Amino acid sequence: MYKETNIRSIAKGISWRVVATSTTIGIVYFFFDRLDLAIAAGMIETVLKIGLYWAHERAWFKVKWGRKKIEPFNLWFTGLPLSGKTTIADKVYKELEALSIPLERLDSKDIRDLIPSIGFTREDRNRHMHRIGYLIQKLQNNSISTVASFVSPYRESRKAIREMVKNNIVVYLKADVLTCKERDYKGVYERAEKGELQNFSGVNDVYEEPQHAEIIIDTQVSSADEAAQTILEYIKKHYVK
Amino acid sequence: MYKETNIRSIAKGISWRVVATSTTIGIVYFFFDRLDLAIAAGMIETVLKIGLYWAHERAWFKVKWGRKKIEPFNLWFTGLPLSGKTTIADKVYKELEALSIPLERLDSKDIRDLIPSIGFTREDRNRHMHRIGYLIQKLQNNSISTVASFVSPYRESRKAIREMVKNNIVVYLKADVLTCKERDYKGVYERAEKGELQNFSGVNDVYEEPQHAEIIIDTQVSSADEAAQTILEYIKKHYVK
Numbered sequence: 001m002y003k004e005t006n007i008r009s010i011a012k013g014i015s016w017r018v019v020a021t022s023t024t025i026g027i028v029y030f031f032f033d034r035l036d037l038a039i040a041a042g043m044i045e046t047v048l049k050i051g052l053y054w055a056h057e058r059a060w061f062k063v064k065w066g067r068k069k070i071e072p073f074n075l076w077f078t079g080l081p082l083s084g085k086t087t088i089a090d091k092v093y094k095e096l097e098a099l100s101i102p103l104e105r106l107d108s109k110d111i112r113d114l115i116p117s118i119g120f121t122r123e124d125r126n127r128h129m130h131r132i133g134y135l136i137q138k139l140q141n142n143s144i145s146t147v148a149s150f151v152s153p154y155r156e157s158r159k160a161i162r163e164m165v166k167n168n169i170v171v172y173l174k175a176d177v178l179t180c181k182e183r184d185y186k187g188v189y190e191r192a193e194k195g196e197l198q199n200f201s202g203v204n205d206v207y208e209e210p211q212h213a214e215i216i217i218d219t220q221v222s223s224a225d226e227a228a229q230t231i232l233e234y235i236k237k238h239y240v241k
Numbered sequence: 242m243y244k245e246t247n248i249r250s251i252a253k254g255i256s257w258r259v260v261a262t263s264t265t266i267g268i269v270y271f272f273f274d275r276l277d278l279a280i281a282a283g284m285i286e287t288v289l290k291i292g293l294y295w296a297h298e299r300a301w302f303k304v305k306w307g308r309k310k311i312e313p314f315n316l317w318f319t320g321l322p323l324s325g326k327t328t329i330a331d332k333v334y335k336e337l338e339a340l341s342i343p344l345e346r347l348d349s350k351d352i353r354d355l356i357p358s359i360g361f362t363r364e365d366r367n368r369h370m371h372r373i374g375y376l377i378q379k380l381q382n383n384s385i386s387t388v389a390s391f392v393s394p395y396r397e398s399r400k401a402i403r404e405m406v407k408n409n410i411v412v413y414l415k416a417d418v419l420t421c422k423e424r425d426y427k428g429v430y431e432r433a434e435k436g437e438l439q440n441f442s443g444v445n446d447v448y449e450e451p452q453h454a455e456i457i458i459d460t461q462v463s464s465a466d467e468a469a470q471t472i473l474e475y476i477k478k479h480y481v482k
Contacts, residue, residue, distance in 0.1 A: 024286060045268055
């Protein structure tokens with residue numbers, strides 16, 4: 001969040017003065033046909049009004065009226081492990097940032113790296129989702145939109161997020177387990193199949209497909225760039241004015 | 242977070258025009274001693290420059306230069322149950338909000354009401370604190386300061402918060418267990434002493450006093466209003482410019 005510095009108000013004052021004094025000189029010259037007096041009037045105007053403009057800027061900086069609260073949204077990526085959530089969410093985040101939308105990126109991995117003992121049981125995951133929902137609420141209170149990527153395999157926890165936040169946009173990245181396994185550069189599917197990982201969505205735990213996703217991407221058909229474009233168009237259409 | 246609406250830029254244009262045109266008329270009249278022509282010049286100027294000023298405003302709205310990122314702080318209230326954390330933190334929050342500081346209030350109770358299964362063991366509490374630290378980080382990334390009130394009885398978790406966030410201000414509300422018991426309108430100390438509540442700081446679990454608190458309030462000496470004033474003065478001195 002930003003505030004207008006005094007130096008910015010001064011610079012605005014000077015840039016405006018260049019525009020405004022040229023106009024004044026033109027007008028006075030047009031009326032009196034005396035360029036010398038027109039320039040003299042312009043010079044006096046310059047000195048007087050730079051100060052007045054600055055004072056005017058600072059006064060308006062205190063006035064809240066006419067500033068519109070930015071409406072936040074939550075872009076929620078769900079899908080099996082390795083369906084492409086982080087990759088596509090990162091691309092979308094980068095493009096949205098370039099539009100100067102106040103934004104935070106929330107990724108499952110970052111949080112689980114920070115707090116390794118979160119757990120993967122149904123109860124652990126649901127509790128985790130409630131916390132993430134609380135975090136998004138606090139960010140949204142301050143007009144900050146979020147790009148969140150979490151496996152979030154259970155309907156009830158995605159529903160909880162939808163009830164907690166505003167302008168929830170579920171992006172379901174569709175990919176069957178076989179395709180995700182092919183992409184498995186981390187070797188996690190293999191470890192899950194060997195039983196080394198428990199509660200692994202798609203192998204030894206369920207992934208419940210979303211019924212109400214705003215955007216569905218078939219990752220076996222669309223490339224990551226195409227997927228990001230589809231999502232960006234949706235955001236631009238509904239949330240960027 | 243706010244954006245400047247078009248209507249705000251137009252209103253600024255008009256209010257500035259009133260100031261500026263009066264000045265122009267004065268200057269032209271001073272040079273040429275012809276009030277009629279001075280007023281005519283002023284009228285032409287008004288029409289031309291309202292449009293120019295608006296365009297100038299909109300152009301500057303796109304320019305990021307000269308806007309300063311607001312520096313966030315974290316006010317962290319720690320102390321025994323019923324030492325007065327919530328009461329004093331609420332007062333401070335209200336006063337800081339009036340100063341137009343972008344702000345969020347985080348209270349132990351709100352989060353525990355939302356997610357009742359957080360737990361009170363040392364491990365549970367420390368994990369909880371890491372999550373709160375993460376939440377504060379995300380808010381601070383967006384210039385949002387926080388007023389947080391948590392018993393936070395362990396040194397290691399307060400240390401973790403300090404390492405995770407910027408401009409951490411620990412406010413230690415000092416009160417001995419006897420005093421807190423006297424204030425116990427909730428009956429929680431009684432329940433803890435009966436063994437109905439486990440891991441209750443000050444009764445059947447330790448409260449480790451902070452060694453590096455920025456502000457220490459002796460709640461047996463200061464009233465809640467006095468405490469809030471002390472804290473506000475600290476914030477005004479260090480963080481409000």
